[in-house]
Amino acid sequence: MFDDFLLRALVGGLGVALVAGPFGSFVVWRRLAYFGDTLAHSALLGVALGFVLHVNLTVGIVVICQLLAILLFASQRQRQLASDTLLGIFAHGALSLGLVTLAFMDDVRIDLVGYLFGDILAIGSADLGWIFIGGGMALGGLLWLWKPLLAITIHEDLARVEGIAVDRINWLFLGLIALTVAVMMKVVGMLLVTSLLIIPAATARRFAVNPEIMALLSSLIGCGAVALGLYGSFQFDTPSGPSIVVGACLIFILAFLVPGPGSKKALSRN
Amino acid sequence: MSEPLIQLNQVNLELGGRVLLENVNFELGAGEILTIIGPNGAGKTTLLRVALGLQRPSSGQVKLQRGMTIGYMPQKLHIDPTFPLTVRRFLSLACQNQLEKVLPLLAEVGAGHVLESSLQTLSGGELQRVLLARALVREPNLLVLDEPVQGVDVHGQTELYQLIGRIRDLRGCAIMMVSHDLHLVMAATDRVLCLNRHICCSGTPESVKNDPAYVELFGRQAVEQLAVYVHDQNHQHDHCADCSRRSCNVR
Numbered sequence: 461m462f463d464d465f466l467l468r469a470l471v472g473g474l475g476v477a478l479v480a481g482p483f484g485s486f487v488v489w490r491r492l493a494y495f496g497d498t499l500a501h502s503a504l505l506g507v508a509l510g511f512v513l514h515v516n517l518t519v520g521i522v523v524i525c526q527l528l529a530i531l532l533f534a535s536q537r538q539r540q541l542a543s544d545t546l547l548g549i550f551a552h553g554a555l556s557l558g559l560v561t562l563a564f565m566d567d568v569r570i571d572l573v574g575y576l577f578g579d580i581l582a583i584g585s586a587d588l589g590w591i592f593i594g595g596g597m598a599l600g601g602l603l604w605l606w607k608p609l610l611a612i613t614i615h616e617d618l619a620r621v622e623g624i625a626v627d628r629i630n631w632l633f634l635g636l637i638a639l640t641v642a643v644m645m646k647v648v649g650m651l652l653v654t655s656l657l658i659i660p661a662a663t664a665r666r667f668a669v670n671p672e673i674m675a676l677l678s679s680l681i682g683c684g685a686v687a688l689g690l691y692g693s694f695q696f697d698t699p700s701g702p703s704i705v706v707g708a709c710l711i712f713i714l715a716f717l718v719p720g721p722g723s724k725k726a727l728s729r730n
Numbered sequence: 731m732s733e734p735l736i737q738l739n740q741v742n743l744e745l746g747g748r749v750l751l752e753n754v755n756f757e758l759g760a761g762e763i764l765t766i767i768g769p770n771g772a773g774k775t776t777l778l779r780v781a782l783g784l785q786r787p788s789s790g791q792v793k794l795q796r797g798m799t800i801g802y803m804p805q806k807l808h809i810d811p812t813f814p815l816t817v818r819r820f821l822s823l824a825c826q827n828q829l830e831k832v833l834p835l836l837a838e839v840g841a842g843h844v845l846e847s848s849l850q851t852l853s854g855g856e857l858q859r860v861l862l863a864r865a866l867v868r869e870p871n872l873l874v875l876d877e878p879v880q881g882v883d884v885h886g887q888t889e890l891y892q893l894i895g896r897i898r899d900l901r902g903c904a905i906m907m908v909s910h911d912l913h914l915v916m917a918a919t920d921r922v923l924c925l926n927r928h929i930c931c932s933g934t935p936e937s938v939k940n941d942p943a944y945v946e947l948f949g950r951q952a953v954e955q956l957a958v959y960v961h962d963q964n965h966q967h968d969h970c971a972d973c974s975r976r977s978c979n980v981r
Contacts, residue, residue: 488812491810607823611824613813614807614809615804615807617784617804618802618864621782621784621800621802622802661812670814670815670816671813671815671819
């Protein structure tokens with residue numbers, strides 16, 4: 461039963477889940493879910509860019525995600541529009557622009573569903589390379605920024621007074637998230653990327669006593685979701701990306717049946 | 731006299747067409763406690779942010795003494811409930827995990843019992859004490875406290891102000907704080923700066939509380955209530971030049 465494509469899918473999926481754990485934790489802590497969604501929505505524009513410029517599609521996605529991250533960071537300094545309004549404009553604007561651009565290219569036929577919901581079973585060795593090199597870089601970068609990022613997550617001004625270069629670290633962090641999102645695209649698709657970031661992290665919260673354990677647990681839970689989803693997809697012939705997300709949701713629900721250390725403390729406190 | 735820790739020179743700040751600070755001048759010397767009071771929207775927090783270098787003024791100069799360490803206690807701490815953070819970790823983030831430093835500090839501010847508690851479960855008073863301990867971790871020359879007694883009951887407020895006074899006496903650090911409760915702070919400060927976008931009046935607590943600008947700003951009733959707390963009959967009227975020229979009413 462371990463065909464090549466299935467093994468590649470599993471390895472790629474596990475790799476993505478490992479990277480998604482720590483990033484997802486920060487996304488949850490800093491309430492960046494919508495931000496991740498916006499980056500993912502822009503990916504189709506990246507695909508279109510790849511076709512137009514005849515470059516690797518993943519390169520196109522990475523470039524567009526990075527550009528959008530820069531644009532978002534810069535535009536958050538204005539105070540005219542609330543940031544979720546702004547994100548909504550960028551998310552749907554970028555998605556629609558991507559679809560329209562692709563429609564202009566008569567000779568291009570892409571598997572739109574594959575981009576929207578992921579196609580983990582079609583992962584090739586090149587994709588695996590992207591996942592492990594790109595994802596590894598993102599993870600390495602995050603570890604390097606870990607402590608200052610925690611301080612910024614607690615209180616930006618406090619971090620600034622204590623001498624942390626808040627703006628520069630936020631820039632880098634958004635760039636790393638953009639890279640992660642681009643890498644995750646292949647596995648769960650642009651519409652489901654955020655779910656693989658936040659569901660494992662939300663599940664891990666009840667069992668985590670410190671940020672590091674939460675990040676690690678998120679990775680493990682994500683791996684469980686990938687394994688579960690792949691198995692289900694193979695067994696019942698269901699689409700792989702949504703199956704993984706359903707797997708993550710199942711673990712999330714099941715986790716509520718297990719008493720965690722956090723829940724006991726919360727109860728006794730009340 | 732030694733060089734002041736902080737010096738603000740004709741600082742103006744305008745954001746989005748609104749004037750937030752107007753021609754603010756003051757300096758803060760070593761070991762001095764300066765309290766900024768004023769009504770809501772007077773720009774107290776903004777002034778702290780400008781003094782800390784977190785907000786660039788539209789014009790004017792902000793000079794901080796070189797090599798000075800600042801301990802900062804922000805007004806609010808919003809930590810998402812999903813962020814697993816104990817008091818121990820919160821404090822050790824500021825000092826490379828030197829726990830032997832953290833424990834005595836926490837005891838000093840009277841919050842030793844919450845070391846292993848999660849930050850989100852602390853009461854208002856406990857959180858303020860933990861924030862104060864965090865501000866002290868790096869052994870500052872200057873403590874900047876933004877409404878340090880916020881969310882604390884009246885009894886706890888008195889205690890906290892006494893604690894702040896003790897911290898200055900023990901450590902000799904200067905303290906700059908924001909407050910809008912008038913009576914409690916009077917006892918624990920050397921100098922008061924009464925702010926309503928511009929500086930209405932400033933001086934010792936005694937001189938400020940009798941200043942017409944102060945009375946106008948806070949209303950006679952509040953001031954008379956204050957008299958109950960500060961037993962003082964032999965006051966002198968000490969007008970500052972700025973007040974006669976400008977109305978201090980909230981515009």
